[in-house]
Amino acid sequence: MHALITGANRGIGAALKTALALDYTVIGTTRGTPDGDDWRQLDQSDPASIAALAPTLPDTLDLLVCNAGIYPDKSESLADGYPPEMWEETFATNVTGIFGLIQTLLPQLTAAQGKIAILSSQMASDTQAPGGSYIYRASKAAVLNLGRNLATDLKPKGVSVGIYHPGWVRTDMGGDHAAISPEQSATGLAQRFADLSPDTTGIFETWDGTAHPY
DSSP states (O other): OEEEETTTTSHHHHHHHHHHTTTSEEEEEESSOOOSTTEEEOOTTOHHHHHHHGGGSOSOOSEEEEOOOOOOOTTOOTTTOOOHHHHHHHHIIIIIHHHHHHHHHHHHHHHHTOEEEEEOOGGGSTTOOOSOOHHHHHHHHHHHHHHHHHHHHHGGGTOEEEEEEOOSBSSTTTOTTOSBOHHHHHHHHHHHHHHOOTTTTTOEEETTSOBOOO
């Protein structure tokens, strides 16, 4: 079986590449220069890069893990921050890029009756509203909605879609004081992906299998 993980060169993506190698032939993407047959170059915000990726992949794709994303607005001020360019870059990567990738790889996913795992965040939920990080929160809410609607449209094609909160993870994004390691998150997420089925498509879960409110 074949799996593709975006943003697999570090953090949760790198840990997932190791965890999923037990059950899949795993290909990872990086914005940098690929190093080996199990790597591909991908700038998810660039439609041309997505189009160039597709022909380099197997004819069937059993699992697509949409992990790549950016969080540029951690320190922005409501008074004078959050410039339009930051909104555009974040949505191009975290939302439009994910949709474009899924749309482009749909023939491979349909051929395998595969699975799509979208890493969103608890910050996507309207039950989480402590303020700040407006751009990141909005992008993750958008991709949660995207995944839920894709689940409806792709279920008749045999493709299942799950949306996941990976936990507060010790990565460049999560910081050194986060609750769990990338390996813990990846181990839990790998089990969530294994459990995903047509009966559970559209689910929004945490890394440890807890149902998350929308």
